[in-house]
Amino acid sequence: MITGIVCEYNPFHKGHLYQINQAKAMGADTIVCVMSGNFVQRGECAFFDKHLRAKAAILCGADVVIDLPTPWAMSSAETFARGSIGLLESFGIEALSFGCENDDEALLRAVAKKLNDAETGTLIKKYSADGLSYPEAVSRALTDTLGERAGQAVSSPNNTLAVEYIRHLSDNIKLLPVKRIGADHDSDTAKDSIASASLIRSSDLSDECFDYVPEKLVSLYKDAERYNISHCERAILSSLRLMDKDEFSLYVSDRSGLAMRIYDSAHKADSLESLYAMSKSRNYTHSRVRREVMNLWLKVKKTYSEGIPPYIRILAVSERGLSLLSKGKENTDLPIITKYAEAKNLQGKAKEIYQAECRNTDLFSLCADKIKECGVDEVSSIKIVR
Numbered sequence: 001m002i003t004g005i006v007c008e009y010n011p012f013h014k015g016h017l018y019q020i021n022q023a024k025a026m027g028a029d030t031i032v033c034v035m036s037g038n039f040v041q042r043g044e045c046a047f048f049d050k051h052l053r054a055k056a057a058i059l060c061g062a063d064v065v066i067d068l069p070t071p072w073a074m075s076s077a078e079t080f081a082r083g084s085i086g087l088l089e090s091f092g093i094e095a096l097s098f099g100c101e102n103d104d105e106a107l108l109r110a111v112a113k114k115l116n117d118a119e120t121g122t123l124i125k126k127y128s129a130d131g132l133s134y135p136e137a138v139s140r141a142l143t144d145t146l147g148e149r150a151g152q153a154v155s156s157p158n159n160t161l162a163v164e165y166i167r168h169l170s171d172n173i174k175l176l177p178v179k180r181i182g183a184d185h186d187s188d189t190a191k192d193s194i195a196s197a198s199l200i201r202s203s204d205l206s207d208e209c210f211d212y213v214p215e216k217l218v219s220l221y222k223d224a225e226r227y228n229i230s231h232c233e234r235a236i237l238s239s240l241r242l243m244d245k246d247e248f249s250l251y252v253s254d255r256s257g258l259a260m261r262i263y264d265s266a267h268k269a270d271s272l273e274s275l276y277a278m279s280k281s282r283n284y285t286h287s288r289v290r291r292e293v294m295n296l297w298l299k300v301k302k303t304y305s306e307g308i309p310p311y312i313r314i315l316a317v318s319e320r321g322l323s324l325l326s327k328g329k330e331n332t333d334l335p336i337i338t339k340y341a342e343a344k345n346l347q348g349k350a351k352e353i354y355q356a357e358c359r360n361t362d363l364f365s366l367c368a369d370k371i372k373e374c375g376v377d378e379v380s381s382i383k384i385v386r
Helices: 014-025 050-059 077-091 105-114 118-129 134-146 148-153 157-168 197-202 207-212 215-222 229-241 245-251 258-266 272-279 286-298 319-331 348-367
Strands: 002-007 030-036 064-068 095-100 174-179 312-317
Touching: 002 014, 002 077, 014 030, 014 095, 014 174, 030 050, 030 077, 030 319, 050 064, 050 215, 050 312, 064 077, 064 319, 077 157, 077 312, 077 319, 095 157, 105 134, 105 148, 105 157, 105 174, 118 134, 134 148, 197 207, 207 215, 229 258, 229 272, 229 286, 229 348, 245 258, 245 286, 258 272, 258 286, 272 286, 286 348, 312 319
Parallel strands: 002 030, 002 095, 030 064, 095 174
Antiparallel strands: 064 312
């Protein structure tokens, strides 16, 4: 059973290995991952580059890793899910595995269905207008329409994403929910030998944190270049200060003033953290503001993330995954890219987004301790991990 997983693996740790192993125990014989690229949903650069993170996934049981382009990777849960599920279904998955705090499949499906109702949409808009953040408004609307358990089902990040995956998934795709174990999302403490990715990142992958990653990845991580958005702090602030107000509206997905909040804050802030603090509000979460600031810096047009990604870029495969590539090409109308020469044949929006991804990687290279030259994406090709 070809099973999809949506992930960031920022970085890959024992909790991720547990999910892959559980999916295989449920019948998954081939794992296809769609993974955020060099920029992730929290509105920051990834801790390791996407090629190394893809290799780590293959070493730990995945068979194919597909790159989720920045416009979808660094967006809301709805857009993140739509893009990821679109790529997985285009590649031909038969099941979807996801981590969650509540693995009640019937409840998750009921919540996903309810979120498509006009009544629920009206309530979400009402609560948002009352000053609640979007996640809070969704939870309140579901409590009103389906009851408290439904509202609680979207109160955690993993369940929120799980529901969004189901909303965009075809009915014939089987669900393989895996209940989360160990540390909570973004927890600053480990539990049962499993730590959150945020704890591992915050430690700069200190020796003690190697206890929380699969043993086969320790040497890979020790030798790897780390990336930190703080290296580009002044570059980001200067970029925003040089933009006029009209430009902000091209990149900020905003209907109620966030673009101008960030514009005004960018002319006062003396750091990225102060920019985020001045821009956020009850309606706009810290993570939402971070994403929009990164989209401004990277010049990610808000129109880019409409629909699903227009191509499938393969980052890495196992030997089993190699046999899937030809089958994947039969299943999809989307072009499958394994090397830059194939990307040269892209046309229209697909070409524009791919070229933007190459520029994003050039800016990502500035986040390393040692600045790298441009053109990394143009010379990168699929990694076959044995």
